[in-house]
Amino acid sequence: MSRVDRRSLRFRLLAWLGGVSLVVVGVTWLLHGILLNNLARDFLGSRLQQEAEHVLHHFPQGHLSPSLWLDATGPAAQVFHHIYVLRLNNEVTTSHPLWLAPLAPLLDGEDETLVEVAWQGRQLLLYRKEFTLEERNGVLLIGEDFAPVAAGLVKLHWWVGGIAGVLLLLLIVLNLVAVNRGLRPLSRLQQQLVELQLGGRKRLHLDMPAELDELVEQLNRILDSQDQRLKRSREAVANLSHALKTPLSAVTQVLRGSRPIDDQRRGKMLLRLEDIQAQLEAELRRSRIAGPYTGQQTLIRHEAEQLIEMFSALYPDKCFRFEAVPDADTRLNIERQDFQEMLGIALDNAGKWAVQQVRCHLILEAVLTVTIEDDGPGVPQDDIAWLGRRGMRLDEGRPGHGLGLSILRQLVTHYEGELRFGVSDAGGLAVTITLPGGQPG
Known part of the structure; x- marks a missing residue:
């Protein structure tokens, strides 16, 4: 015989419902006995009171003398017993x-008393x-x-x-x-979770009760998030394979060749290796994207202040x-590293291009709006639309590989936000980064 699992929801519901039913029925039965006894006692007491009033009513009228009334063979005893x-x-x-x-002591007592x-x-x-x-x-x-x-009452x-x-x-x-039907x-x-595990x-x-809608929705969000992570991992592998194949082949060919490596060729190899390093770094950053359904919250003002302090030290002339x-204790449903990555990319880009000043502004209303502005040369209006595209660099004279803003756009997209560039x-x-962020915590 299988052992009963006391942790199961079915056992707990049946135990609670059975216990409550037993208590209710037991208390009702006990109250029934008490109330039934009191009702019978009150009924007989009322009848005895009416009979006493009837007797006392006939005494003064002389219908029956007290001795005749109390005679065991008299008419009263024959009628009332x-x-x-x-x-x-x-x-x-x-x-x-x-x-x-036994009744004599009750002759001295309180008037109109019903006793047993x-x-x-x-x-x-x-x-x-x-x-x-008669004055007596x-x-x-x-x-x-x-x-x-x-x-009779006991029976x-x-x-x-x-x-x-x-x-x-x-x-x-x-x-x-009811419990079995409710737990269906x-x-x-x-069963569907097992199918998920087996890949079915x-x-x-599911057509679930309203109480489980949020649970199913949250599970689907987690599944979607896992699926997106898997896609990002596969894309990262494919991108790295495609991006590293050519520069690695070129470097390998140079190293295997018999020609001496002069400064010019060494510089080209160094550029190739830097490209490889940038690609690796970018894909690793993409792989760290957690997404909005991790259940984590971030103190946005605290994290922003720490990043501002870090970039002030990194760019001391700005x-x-x-x-x-x-407020300082305001939390939003954004994963901490994702928020640091988004704000860090925008601040780093502004620090590279700014002449003297970078301004960061956070506003939280229905959504979170982060605006980072610099006083650099800016971007021509016709080129703004190209910003954030993967591998796109508008100025080869500045350090970088054009991957930061594309990662920023991808991060904002994962959070169903909006990324805008302007002057x-x-x-x-x-x-300007706009994020839903959920409800403030």
């Missing part, structure tokens, strides 16, 4: 002499009433044997308990059916100005 104890001043009479001893008296295995429900008759003070006790009624209570037990079993069965979407989800599908497609609207107020290049 109750126990009567009457005291007028110090004279005590009773319809059942055997009950006089147990004696010799019998249970008597007794009503006490004080009255005045009197006390009337009227009682009825409550034992048969209590026995009825256990019958109700049996019915409640059957209903409890039915409720447990219905809970089992999770079984289908598990690429995404999850003045880096930083303006930020977000700054100082005449240089203005780079």
Whole structure:
């Protein structure tokens, strides 16, 4: 027999629902017994009170004398079959002499009291009433044997308990059916996850309850992110293979040749090797792109301030100005290294071209907008459209291989953002990055 997994959702739901059902049915059954007993007691007490009022109503009218009323063979006892104890001043009479001893102490007590008296295995429900008759003070006790009624109530209570037990079993069965039907979407989800693992599908497609919509959507986002990473890795390998094949062959051919390597040929080889190094560096940077679905958040102002400080030391002759609207503790759903890479590429490019000043401005409203401007020579309007294209360099006189802005564009695209190039107020290049970023954390 298989062991029950106490960590399973099915076991926990059934345990909780079964426990709650047991408590509810048990408490209801106990309350039924208490309320049923109180109801019967109040009903008999009300009847005894009405009978006492009836007796006291007939005494002054002379219809029946007290002694005749209390006589066990009299008409009253024949009709009502109750126990009567009457005291007028110090004279005590009773319809059942055997009950006089246990009932006598109740003649002195509170008026209009309903009490229970147990004696010799019998249970008597007794009503006490004080009255005045012909200027004599009197006390009337009227009682009825409550034992048969209590026995009937106990029998009825256990019958109700049996019915409640059957209903409890039915409720447990219905809970089992409801839980099994409610967990069917999770079984289908598990089946599709197995298909994903075996390569039978690429995404999850389920008609799920509303509570699981976000889970399925998040899983699909993770799957898409993994697929994009796989594509980037394959593209990186293909790009490196294509880009390195020619320069490596050229360098290998020179090294294998018998011609001496003069300064001119050494310079060409060095350029080839630098190109190889730049390609490797660019593809490694692309492979580090995490994407927006990593579940990580970044303190954008803190990271921007650190990058500004780093590039101020890297370009000591340039003045880096930083303006930020977000608070210091504002977090956005952007992976930290991705944000550093985006802002770092733009700042590095501005630092290379600026004459004196670089300005970085962060604004967070519905989206995050980062603007980096420099006062360099700028880019002609006709050439702005070429910026960010892979391997495109507009000035061969400056260091670089034209890969940074293409990586920036790829990063912004992964985050479903927008990258724009324009002319700054100082005449240089203005780079504007707009990112959705999610809700501030």
